Amino acid sequence: MYESERDKLIDELTSQGITDVFVIKAIHDIPREKFVPEALQHQAYKNIALPIGKGQTISQPYTVAIMTQALKLEKGLKVLEVGTGSGYQAAILLNMGAQVFTIERDFDLYQEAKKKFDKMEMNIACMCGDGTVGWNEFAPYDRIIVTAAAPDVPKSLLKQLKIGGIIVVPVGSRTTQIMHVVVREDEEKYSTTKIPAFQFVPLIGMNGWKDD
Ligand code: SAM
Numbered sequence: 227m228y229e230s231e232r233d234k235l236i237d238e239l240t241s242q243g244i245t246d247v248f249v250i251k252a253i254h255d256i257p258r259e260k261f262v263p264e265a266l267q268h269q270a271y272k273n274i275a276l277p278i279g280k281g282q283t284i285s286q287p288y289t290v291a292i293m294t295q296a297l298k299l300e301k302g303l304k305v306l307e308v309g310t311g312s313g314y315q316a317a318i319l320l321n322m323g324a325q326v327f328t329i330e331r332d333f334d335l336y337q338e339a340k341k342k343f344d345k346m347e348m349n350i351a352c353m354c355g356d357g358t359v360g361w362n363e364f365a366p367y368d369r370i371i372v373t374a375a376a377p378d379v380p381k382s383l384l385k386q387l388k389i390g391g392i393i394v395v396p397v398g399s400r401t402t403q404i405m406h407v408v409v410r411e412d413e414e415k416y417s418t419t420k421i422p423a424f425q426f427v428p429l430i431g432m433n434g435w436k437d438d
């Protein structure tokens with residue numbers, strides 16, 4: 227099911243500059259339709275964000291692909307995701323061989339994602355809480371991915387990144403952001419490259435935007 231739509235999406239992602247074959251494979255393998263509401267399943271392979279309830283979205287496949295590619299994953303790396311949402315991005319990371327930890331602040335979305343992971347036998351550690359402060363218990367991480375818009379790269383997350391690790395975060399206003407890809411070169415030294423331009427829902431929390 228959805229085979230031709232999925233192939234078309236993969237062609238589109240390739241033409242948009244997604245070259246990492248493992249990212250392409252993961253997008254091919256993970257059934258996005260299982261991570262969107264039933265009524266929207268027919269749109270699962272469109273290259274668009276879709277609503278998942280509670281005012282939140284599953285990110286556009288291009289966004290998932292470019293962020294995942296920027297992480298430069300290798301099998302066995304420990305990855306923290308902030309913003310579980312539907313659970314799709316976490317499933318992509320798991321498919322690529324990462325050890326995945328994910329945090330969601332909304333209890334209903336957290337519960338739904340956890341149920342999905344259990345049903346699909348995906349070994350993903352998830353918790354409900356404010357991801358702007360990270361998940362200290364399992365730190366440090368090789369990679370961190372933040373899937374909501376932050377006013378700045380949260381300092382507490384930088385501290386939970388291993389030396390040589392990479393964090394990918396959309397940074398900007400509540401409405402448009404630039405993707406920051408930050409490498410922790412040393413204890414206090416970071417280098418940043420940037421990819422324009424994205425539109426995420428806001429990261430709400432102690433080191434994010436205030437709830438209103
Ligand atoms: N990665 C998700 C997926 O694959 O479906 C998409 C994430 S959605 C664009 C952003 C998510 O971040 C929302 O579910 C939102 O509730 C969550 N969020 C916002 N602020 C957060 C915070 N401080 N900690 C954890 N999750 C947060």
